Amino acid sequence: MQIVRMAESDTIKGRGRKGQPKSDSCAVKMAGAACGLAVDIGTTTVVMGLYDLDSGERLAGLQEKNSQTLLGADVMMRLMHCQRGSQHTLEQRIREQIQNMAEQLCDGFCALEQIKTIAVVGNTTMCHIFLGQDTSGLAGSPFCPAYRGIYRCKGSDIALQEMKDTDVIVPAGIDAHVGADAVSMICALQLPETKETILAVDIGTNAEIALSCKREISVCSAPAGPAFEGAQISQGMRGEPGAIAGMHIARQSGNILLEVIPDDRRNVYPVRGICGSGLIDSIASLRQSGILQPDGYLLCNPEEADRLGIPGYLRERITEKGFLVYLDPGGQQVCLTQKDIRQFQLAKAAVQAGIRMLLEQKGLALQQVDRIYIAGVFGGHISKKSAVLTGLFPDIAPEKLVIAGNAAGEGAARALLSEVFLRQTEQVGTEAAHIELAQQEAFQQEFLASMEIVPWN
Template identity: 40%
Template sequence: MKGTKEMNGCTGMCRTCGKCLGRGNDDRKAAMMIFPPDLAPDLRQRGLGAAIDMGTTTIAVTLWDLGGASLLAGGSCANPQIEYGADVISRITFCSEQDGGARLLRKRTLEGINDKLRELCAKAGRGSEEIISAAVCGNTTMSHIFAGFSPVPLAKAPFTPQYDGTLTMHGRESGLAIHENAMVNILPNLGGHVGGDITAGLLAVRFMEQKQLTLYIDIGTNGELALTDGSTVCVCSTSAGPALEGAGIKWGMKAGPGAIERVRIESGTVKVQTIGGGQPTGICGSGVIDAVAQMLSNGLLTARGRIVSKEDALPDFRSRIEEQGKSRSFVLCFREQGAPITITQEDIRQFQLAKAAIQAGSRMLLSQMGKGCQDIHKILVAGAFGSHIDMKNALITGILPEAAEDKIVFMGNAAGAGTAMALLSAEEMEKAERMPSRIRQIDLAGKKAFQKLYLASMNFSSKARAGGLA
């Protein structure tokens, strides 16, 4: 129950936006789940259960034997909605401007989920009609679309969700390829901008039981954050964009074979490591973080995020700097066949936007409690992406708040784990249902203080340029 299991399946975006260059194939989001030791599954029902984590970019599904609380199969796929926008704002805009837009997005989402459900059942030698229970989580926009509600009101003040608490459907009503009388529970949202995926994540990491100042960060297309001092709990959501998941980057791809996941610049040489150890075909989110951090540490980026000129670079790196007009790129690796894989100036800009959103959100929550980074006791980093980043490099870039490395704990796909917990235990579901009344959402939209923090967070710190954080 507490272990993880490697699973196969496509998490790429090749059929929709092509950003992964046709090579996305990794299921770490489905596999990397960590459960608390006090979890006690019910073990009373006989049949199958499905836990569905609807991310903005990736949908992860796990199939469970309810009677034994055993994981039968798991996998993930690109969220088909990405064809209509990379983030929730663009999808809400699509729904507002396109007649029947929300219905179309729901239809496409269900197609993706149902294909994955049937695939997992086939792997387990079972039929999808044997699924008698399902738990679903997602950010507020994803949950609204899945449940058949228009997400358009979520983009307008006062950003009020169209339903409260846990939403329960029967299998036939849900549109899922499961038993028609199955019970489907959509985990409760925490507010207009913070959804049931964070409810699930906080459940999995036992966030409500933390006694000292603890920061929770779920890094993805949206950056969701929570902060507690043991009595008060605040949450917020920032739009980090898809760069940290490999999209919106020139050579970006989902984490899969051929993706550069590690970059090291030492003694004037650049070393890259790919998933699977094969020839590089692109770069995923963890590789982007490494590349930016290593470029900062070696004087290849200015504090404002500009790639330095050939003249300003050390001699060993001049052959790797490409200049086209005012735009520059840095070559991560030359290839015998195909163009060199580079980090472009626009890639750096997209990374800065993402890191500024997460950094400003963290600082905003801390300011609400009159605290600073130095007061943090523990930082819980969730998301499959967070489980594969280099901690030191994340600190150098500013993605994670300035803190001692021993304060940071990677929690895996907490949203997926919490959704599975709610599926397997009525007690865990009840804990999730009580969360909204105990948590305060901080709406960042339109707040001048957040805008100032966001702009201030765009630049890289002088400590990063010096080669690391003290």
């Protein structure tokens, strides 16, 4: 991997990303073929795959920022807008986005008319908005979704103007806070079929957590917030060209080594901000150097750093605003602030507390878990080492910690291609035990205890 020196003490190297749109040079027309779309509507990111329905082959993929984020970064903000009369606007945004993404993916492969089926997963709120269902039952206790089980309709029923005759399928969810994305993840990872004790965590704006023990499945949803996807971070961004995706402090040389997602079209590495994996790497590096304290306090002046014995090459990067992760001679800089650290702590604590609560419900210790799957669009790019150092992932044997990629998106593809898989989502949706964290007295205590940026076991 090429290393490009950007500044005296900053080294940048490119980190690629899978699932990018195809190039015209590799596009092949599939005249007359029946095609389908698998869609994962995340609160922050929408992921879409194009499939040949006859062979099951994945032809292309694309992901974009969810266009609804302009009306709120998280589920509660979207629900608030729905209750204030803006649900139709949210519905239009996501439907138009899905149609536009479909047009991009189909170009060079098939006509839009060849899309026979769309399988869509997402949390319960995202699915309700996409389908135009009443969201009032999701906004407050006793939290009741407007529909249960598998939802089927035609594109014309939900105003997909360019795909009116397309079959639309949404796999079953479990409850108001655990939707079709979580169930699709559970089924894609084959949790109902295993005899092992397994945890699966889908890390996103909402962290869906599932525990399979003796073939019984328990689930919960923890409100992590969008920090892991670059939102609500002062210079945060999605994992796009120009995003710092990794950081390491070379103690001997004093260099800060950065991994930046390159712009392959221009073969340059312009630094624009920091994405979730870079945020976690940066926090881990600052903890190791002593600039960041276990309680999340970020040193804010060189005098403090001097008293703690922080090396000079790091002291000079400490400012009142925060720590300068990147600075070039032209003045462009990326700074990690105290507020950014707090956003990370809130997100990390929600995930950790959710895992602890599920284990306590079953009377299990972490050491009794045979495997932990880390899933999600974002989860596949996290450094295991940094995640363990910051306490985002448990400190367990490395072979027990498995990065599973976008398991919910994989589940959407399986639902697109298999009626048997669809029926399995319905069975899980009926039988899984849902733990409502907000109703657990111990959750707040677990959440506060999980705020420290230290490894946990």
